[in-house]
Amino acid sequence: MKPLSGLRILEFDGLGPVTFAGMVLADLGADVLRLTRSAAAGAPTFTDVGGEVLHRARPAVAVDLKDASDLARVHELIASADALIEGFRPGVMERLGLGPEVCAARNPRLVFGRVTGWGQTGPMARQVGHDLNYIALSGALSMMGEPDRPPRPPLNLVGDYGGGAMLLVTGVLAALLEARTTGRGRTVDAAMTDGSALLTSLFHALGARGLWSETRGGNLLDGGAPFYRCYTCRDGRFVAVGALEPQFYAALLAGLEVPAAEAPQFDLAGWGGLHARFAAVFATRDRDDWTAHFAGTDACVTPVLTLSEAPRHPHNAARGTFVEQGVVQPGPAPRFGEEAPTPAPQPAPLSLDEAVTRWT
Template sequence: MKPLSGLRILEFDGLGPVTFAGMMLADLGAEILRLTRAPIAGTPVFTDVGGEVLHRARPAVDVDLKNPADLARVQALIASSDALIEGFRPGVMERLGLGPEVCAELNPRLVFGRITGWGQSGPMARQVGHDLNYIALSGALSMMGEPDRPPRPPLNVVGDYGGGAMLLVTGVLAALLEARTTGRGRVVDAAMTDGSALLTSLFHALGARGLWNETRGSNLLDGGAPFYRCYACRDGRFVAVGALEPQFYAALLEGLGIPPAEAPQFDMGSWPVLHARFAAAFAARDRDDWAARFAGTDACVTPVLTMAEAPGHPHNAARATFVDQGVVQPAPAPRFDDEPPAVTPQPAPLSLDEALARWR
């Protein structure tokens, strides 16, 4: 049995973080119904980018919330739910007749999880945007990329998923725990600006101590340190070097054949010279040669694997980090009691009546 077995959650279908949050909660054992807007003239309202990966483990249920009969059925589902999650712009659920106040009357213990870019309040709450905009406003984006170029988008993992979906899941689970003792639900306002700002807490702490500056590529963890960055190899592939601690740095130098006296670790003035020296060393051999050279050492050197390569790496294979369900995909995480992870495929769609019968 999975940790969230027995929990019933309604997911109002959307893009990005709400879909990822639904997948995580379903992976953890929650029973989720993914309410989707019925196609109009054969064209889905939402572009189905999640497919069998992000939509795994929970059935789709087509609804037309402008239809009073469908709305009444959804309200009945809400009355039997522990939580709902939605990612619409502020005010949309209220216009649909399913805002937090209405839902609380239907089900006082319901946890109402909301995920947006800017949050439910503030002068930009109703403004459009995407992951890149949210992490730009939070300050997170300013720290990413090369110093002499514009900041580089870190995919959409910092805003949508790290600062968004993960914070939504955390908030919903916290509110569910509280509801068990109080009998009262909460409204969870997860904003990607808030969440991505929260992810930068370490760098605010370092900056307050004079240990971080705003010039990209000049700090310990942003590629400024020659012992914490990626290097190109002879074959055009890359290795990642994370030798932060002195003993790990010593193992790195040994593997590169560089005398420690010629490479003082924390002499920042010498970092540009060490960058060039390390780069020349790594460029002399292929990536997998370096991976073999540093395997089993404490140098913290690993190959930078592509998405296609990662599932076949011996460590990932031993832990079943990826599974193949017709599509190779990351397995659920975290795992519990050393049980091997297992993916529940995307079930067949349900009708609203079938969904109601299931939750009676």
């Protein structure tokens, strides 16, 4: 039995955060139905994007939301659902006759989860954009990358997934807990600008104390510190160094054979010289040599693994962090016990009638 077993969640198919949130909720045991655009609706589904990984554990149900009969059947599903998640631009669900007020009238305990870039309100709410735009506006992007180059996109992890999907999941679960007590659902407005801004909380706190500069690459956690950054090894691969605490830094210096008296940790004026010195030392050995060299120490030195290497690492293999199910993919997280959870595969599609029968 998984933690969310028994919960019914209706996912309106989309890209980015909604798809990831649907996967997480399904991995946790919720019965998720993913409503996709039918051929009659005149638009393709997003199956090729999410594939068998992001669309695992829940069936696709093809619908034409402009067809009165299909729309009526979707209303039946809403009446039986605990939550609904969607990522359309503001106003789209309302135009389809599926806005929060209409759904609440049909099912007062329904939690209506919405995730967008700019949020449901504000002067930019209806403007188009993507992950990069949202994290640019929140201030998060300004801290990424080298100081003498434009900010570097951190994939779509900060906006779509961290600030969007994960906060959508958090908001939906919080509202579901409340609905159990009150019998009333809520509308969850998860905006990627809000969420990615929330992720920068530490840096606002540090800045208020004069401990964070807006000069990118000059701070403790943005690659400015020589003991918290990545280095290139002889073979062109990389190691990550995270020796923040003094005792860990001492272990790093010992492993690099750099005298402590020549490398004071928090002499910011000397960080540039230490960067160069550490880089020269790391360039003398291959990545895996350094990995073996620092194994068992407190220097906080780890190899930077590629996507194909990560599943084979002994730690990940021992924990079952990755699974092979059609393709190699990350397993569900977090865990609720010692056994590694196995994701359910992507099931066969359901017809709309079959979906309604399933929930009635």
